[in-house]
Amino acid sequence: MTAVDTRLDHLAVAARYAATSDEWPVAPRFNPANRWYERLAVADDHEVWLLTWLPGQCTELHDHGGSAGAFHVFAGTLTEDTVSLPAGGPARITGRELGEGAGRRFGTRHIHRITNRSSRPAVSIHVYGPALTTMTKYRIGAGGGLEVLTVEKAGAQW
Numbered sequence: 001m002t003a004v005d006t007r008l009d010h011l012a013v014a015a016r017y018a019a020t021s022d023e024w025p026v027a028p029r030f031n032p033a034n035r036w037y038e039r040l041a042v043a044d045d046h047e048v049w050l051l052t053w054l055p056g057q058c059t060e061l062h063d064h065g066g067s068a069g070a071f072h073v074f075a076g077t078l079t080e081d082t083v084s085l086p087a088g089g090p091a092r093i094t095g096r097e098l099g100e101g102a103g104r105r106f107g108t109r110h111i112h113r114i115t116n117r118s119s120r121p122a123v124s125i126h127v128y129g130p131a132l133t134t135m136t137k138y139r140i141g142a143g144g145g146l147e148v149l150t151v152e153k154a155g156a157q158w
Helices: 010-019
Strands: 036-042 047-053 068-075 077-084 092-099 103-106 112-115 122-129 134-140 146-153
Touching (some): 010 068, 010 122, 092 103
Antiparallel strands (some): 036 047, 047 122, 068 103, 068 122, 077 092, 077 112, 134 146
């Protein structure tokens, strides 16, 4: 008998929320000063967030405090820059554009930033499991390595 993988498919959850936008407890809003976000749902093993992005809005490089997850682009286009850390070498950033309907899974050690580089607003759905407790923000230092800027805590900074 083979073992069954019972891990939650975070991207499938995000896609289900995208398919049922008329059931969201809040409508997307856009804030010209900052990205807007609202938690749509929380369960024992995950949480679901709705985010909006005006052109030029972005996150800093960050992780998800050990949570795995996924995001789904509900409307518009977003660019994800993913950090890889080759052994003994400088950090490398690889960009990927994701259009409406596209999504991306990520593991517990994923470091990235998301930017709306388009000329249109964007809306995305993010699922994290377990629910976020911390997020570490980074920058690429002079030597090419990652440097910690801050560690934010759920309930305090968001």
